[in-house]
Amino acid sequence: MGFIGQHKRTQGNGNYRIGQVGQQAVVYGWVQSYRDHGGVIFIDLRDRTGFVQLRFEPSHQVEAHKIANMARTEWVLAARGEVIARGDNINPKIPTGEVEILVDEIEILSEALTPPFEIKDGIDTGETTRLKYRYLDLRRPELNRNFVARSKATQITRQYFCGEHDFLELETPILMKSTPEGARDYLVPSRVHPGNFYALPQSPQQFKQLLMVSGMDRYMQICRCFRDEDLRADRQPEFTQIDLEMSFVCAEDIYEILQGYVARVWREMLGVELQLPLPRLTYTEAMDKYGCDKPDLRFDLPLTDLTEILRGRVEFRVFADVLERGGIVKALYLAQGDAFTRKDLDRTFPQEAAPFGAKGVAWARIGANGEWSGPVAKGLTDELRAEVEAKLGTAEGGLILFLADKASVVNASLGRLRLVAAERLGLLDPTKWAFAWVTDFPMFEHDEAENRFVAMHHPFTSPRLDHLDKLDTDPGSVLAQAYDLVVNGVELGGGSIRIHRSDVQKKIFSLIGLSDEEAREKFGFFLDALKYGTPPHGGIALGLDRMMMLITGSDSLRDVIAFPKTQKATCLMSESPNVVDDKQWAELHLLPRRD
RNA sequence: GGAGUGGUAGUUCAGUUGGUUAGAACGCUGGCCUGUCAAGCCAGAGGUCGCGGGUUCAAGUCCCGUCCGCUCCGCCA
Numbered sequence: 051m052g053f054i055g056q057h058k059r060t061q062g063n064g065n066y067r068i069g070q071v072g073q074q075a076v077v078y079g080w081v082q083s084y085r086d087h088g089g090v091i092f093i094d095l096r097d098r099t100g101f102v103q104l105r106f107e108p109s110h111q112v113e114a115h116k117i118a119n120m121a122r123t124e125w126v127l128a129a130r131g132e133v134i135a136r137g138d139n140i141n142p143k144i145p146t147g148e149v150e151i152l153v154d155e156i157e158i159l160s161e162a163l164t165p166p167f168e169i170k171d172g173i174d175t176g177e178t179t180r181l182k183y184r185y186l187d188l189r190r191p192e193l194n195r196n197f198v199a200r201s202k203a204t205q206i207t208r209q210y211f212c213g214e215h216d217f218l219e220l221e222t223p224i225l226m227k228s229t230p231e232g233a234r235d236y237l238v239p240s241r242v243h244p245g246n247f248y249a250l251p252q253s254p255q256q257f258k259q260l261l262m263v264s265g266m267d268r269y270m271q272i273c274r275c276f277r278d279e280d281l282r283a284d285r286q287p288e289f290t291q292i293d294l295e296m297s298f299v300c301a302e303d304i305y306e307i308l309q310g311y312v313a314r315v316w317r318e319m320l321g322v323e324l325q326l327p328l329p330r331l332t333y334t335e336a337m338d339k340y341g342c343d344k345p346d347l348r349f350d351l352p353l354t355d356l357t358e359i360l361r362g363r364v365e366f367r368v369f370a371d372v373l374e375r376g377g378i379v380k381a382l383y384l385a386q387g388d389a390f391t392r393k394d395l396d397r398t399f400p401q402e403a404a405p406f407g408a409k410g411v412a413w414a415r416i417g418a419n420g421e422w423s424g425p426v427a428k429g430l431t432d433e434l435r436a437e438v439e440a441k442l443g444t445a446e447g448g449l450i451l452f453l454a455d456k457a458s459v460v461n462a463s464l465g466r467l468r469l470v471a472a473e474r475l476g477l478l479d480p481t482k483w484a485f486a487w488v489t490d491f492p493m494f495e496h497d498e499a500e501n502r503f504v505a506m507h508h509p510f511t512s513p514r515l516d517h518l519d520k521l522d523t524d525p526g527s528v529l530a531q532a533y534d535l536v537v538n539g540v541e542l543g544g545g546s547i548r549i550h551r552s553d554v555q556k557k558i559f560s561l562i563g564l565s566d567e568e569a570r571e572k573f574g575f576f577l578d579a580l581k582y583g584t585p586p587h588g589g590i591a592l593g594l595d596r597m598m599m600l601i602t603g604s605d606s607l608r609d610v611i612a613f614p615k616t617q618k619a620t621c622l623m624s625e626s627p628n629v630v631d632d633k634q635w636a637e638l639h640l641l642p643r644r645d
Numbered sequence: 646g647g648a649g650u651g652g653u654a655g656u657u658c659a660g661u662u663g664g665u666u667a668g669a670a671c672g673c674u675g676g677c678c679u680g681u682c683a684a685g686c687c688a689g690a691g692g693u694c695g696c697g698g699g700u701u702c703a704a705g706u707c708c709c710g711u712c713c714g715c716u717c718c719g720c721c722a
Contacts, residue, residue, distance in 0.1 A: 089679030103682070123672090139680050147682085164673060166655055170683095175656055178714050232722035252722080279721040280646095405648075405718045508722040562722095606715095617715065 053128045053157040054078075064100015068148040070133045075151050077102060078159070080189065081125045082169070084118070091118045092150075095127060096169075098194055103141075103150040104129055114156045124169060126160035129153045177608075181622040184613055196602045196610050199319065203598060204272055206318055207292055210311050217270035217294070220261060222254035224274070229256075229572055231509055231562070233277035236287070244639035250276035253591055255508060256576050258295040259548055262587040263579050269295045272594065281617045283606045284540070284596060288615075292597075294545070295589035301531055301547055304590055305330075305487055308535060308543075312485065319601050322483060328535075332490040341380070341465030343491075346539030347484035349477035351468050353380045353461075356452075359437050366429025368412060372454040379454040380464050383442040384471055387415055387449030394474075395424075399451065402470050408463035412452040416444050426452055469539065478538075480603060485537050493517070493528040494561065502563040507532040509558050511546040512588075518554070525561050535592065542597060545590025552580035 057076040066075065082094035082101045091106040106118040114129075121127060131153040141147035166183055167175040171192040180187040187193055211217035228235045228249035235249035251257075253275050261269045271293045278287060296304065305327065313324040329347070336343050339352045357378040364370050369379050384390065399411040414424040422435060430438065442450060451471075453464045472478055493513050494503035505511060507530055513521060517528045531547035549555045555577060559569040569577065598610035608614040615621055635642065 083682075083684095085681050085684055087679050087681065087684080088677070090681080091679090092681055092684090094682070105680085107679080109679090136680085139682090141682055144682080164655070168656080168672070173656080174658095176652085176714070178652085179656075181714085229722090233720085255722090277721060280719085282721085283716070285721065407718090505722055511722090616713085618713080620713095622714085 062099025063097045063102045066102045066146045066149050071135045073133050075133050076130050078128050081121050102146045104153050105150045114153050117156050124162035129156045184623045200598050211270040217268040219270050222257035233279050236276045236278045239638040241637050252277050262297045263584050267297045286607050287619045290594040291591040292594050293591045297585040297587045328485045330487040336488050341461035344536040344541040348482045349472050353464050355380050369454045377456045380460050382451040384449045387447050403463035406462035407459040414450045416448040488534045490529045491532040493530040507546050510548050512549045543592035547588035550584040550586050552577050
């Protein structure tokens with residue numbers, strides 16, 4: 051029986067306090083640092099709760115002192131001794147700084163190679179190295195605390211939904227059927243069925259709806275989802291959703307229960323009280339006013355559409371050309387115009403807008419006596435200037451940014467400039483939480499490449515009931531019972547009231563260009579199920595990873611996923627994906643393609 | 646698929662107009678040191694300049710290609 055069998059850990063290393071002086075302590079952990087003074091040796095021993103200073107006195111225990119002398123950074127030790135006060139030598143910078151453990155017995159449990167980077171906060175080691183040694187990076191407190199928080203958040207989630215609101219936590223398959231709509235599937239070849247593939251779930255959408263048909267009433271799952279699309283700082287190929295579905299509900303019921311949930315999470319995780327109900331705005335309002343369907347509402351800075359004022363009346367070529375071609379002109383008015391330099395106008399703004407297709411950013415400064423300067427100044431008549439001023443509410447010192455292009459370019463570009471300006475003006479307050487529901491999304495958007503309608507949310511989303519008639523006459527104008535929950539410019543989740551009638555479901559499939567045959571083949575089981583007594587139902591899915599990003603203040607999803615992928619969807623630590631041997635190819639009835 | 650940016654000791658970086666033996670800090674190793682906690686002092690080890698090709702008397706440096714990390718666009722129902 052070794053040390054571990056004989057001595058049970060008394061508490062986490064970071065929890066020792068002055069009140070425990072005189073008690074016996076058993077500690078386990080990693081060597082954070084050692085300081086050998088020739089006589090006395092100090093070792094800071096770390097675990098996930100923090101670290102405590104161990105003291106080794108040659109006059110107290112020769113053997114322990116001798117062993118301590120060998121220990122190095124990141125070795126794993128066990129030690130036993132008495133908690134003693136540090137007297138005059140307290141360290142006010144650490145929670146355990148008033149005490150130390152005078153060690154009677156020590157055991158080396160594991161030696162360690164020198165790590166490629168130091169295990170402490172605030173390192174600037176590149177991500178390549180940190181991802182390769184992810185298990186070491188995770189030892190660092192600032193990363194470690196994200197996962198302690200994540201565990202707490204999932205616990206709150208289960209308690210709220212299953213413990214207090216009658217949800218059942220149910221599991222759905224990971225190996226499922228590939229569907230044509232939406233993101234690219236990750237495929238898994240079947241050994242038993244040559245040429246056939248499973249798909250990993252993009253989300254368990256159909257299964258959770260089928261659970262409603264099954265009478266489960268309220269479903270919750272913290273589930274892994276997979277999408278084979280290119281990555282971003284806030285997008286990983288596998289990610290975790292808090293997936294929910296409820297029977298006999300309308301959108302209001304879902305808003306109600308979800309805002310109760312986020313209020314609970316923000317209160318318990320951050321001590322922040324959210325004001326309920328959460329504000330709402332429609333998709334159209336969001337696009338018009340902020341150029342974006344997930345606006346950051348911590349600040350206002352609205353966009354203003356000048357198309358109607360300018361149409362047919364403006365001679366300024368840049369605007370006139372765009373308007374003739376059916377484009378729009380929008381403006382972003384910045385009252386604090388002097389916060390932005392000529393370099394911003396010539397360089398920063400155009401560079402920020404360019405990726406979204408903007409060919410330029412026109413501007414005008416409002417000087418003394420209301421005089422305009424800048425490229426747009428001469429392009430507008432006195433009359434037009436006055437109308438624009440009235441619409442924007444300009445004043446001396448103001449700056450107007452104009453963007454003229456097709457609507458999608460104007461909204462994306464000016465929406466981006468709104469954020470750039472807000473950042474410059476210090477309006478992105480990290481302690482402020484601007485939640486909102488974005489509602490009334492269009493049912494369809496037109497896919498120009500394929501020249502067809504595609505479901506904007508997904509094809510199981512119910513149209514607004516008062517728009518059912520328009521499915522035949524004007525599908526482009528049909529609004530869906532779909533909603534997103536946004537926070538500070540982040541899409542935290544989205545959902546909808548679903549179609550529970552098989553005839554409506556069939557109609558939607560046909561509108562997005564799925565023939566009856568295809569619909570049968572891909573979703574036949576689902577259409578059949580809808581015919582056996584389907585309760586009206588709806589749901590939502592929240593991105594757990596994104597929520598943790600917000601709560602922990604992380605810049606990247608990688609900081610809240612224990613073992614994340616790189617931008618090329620590889621794991622630098624395990625080196626996946628990898629080639630497999632010929633036998634595996636053969637078993638799966640596959641041949642490598644030779645081009 | 647596209648744009649940008651980076652890649653030099655274990656780590657973070659410097660490296661001039663192409664020119665001697667590629668430097669610094671931290672870390673690491675050894676020694677000294679009984680109150681440190683970013684310990685201190687002394688000594689030392691440590692390099693495929695991402696990879697491949699080219700130009701040149703000479704390439705970390707210039708050119709071409711390529712790989713990888715990150716950010717963004719497209720994509721992500």
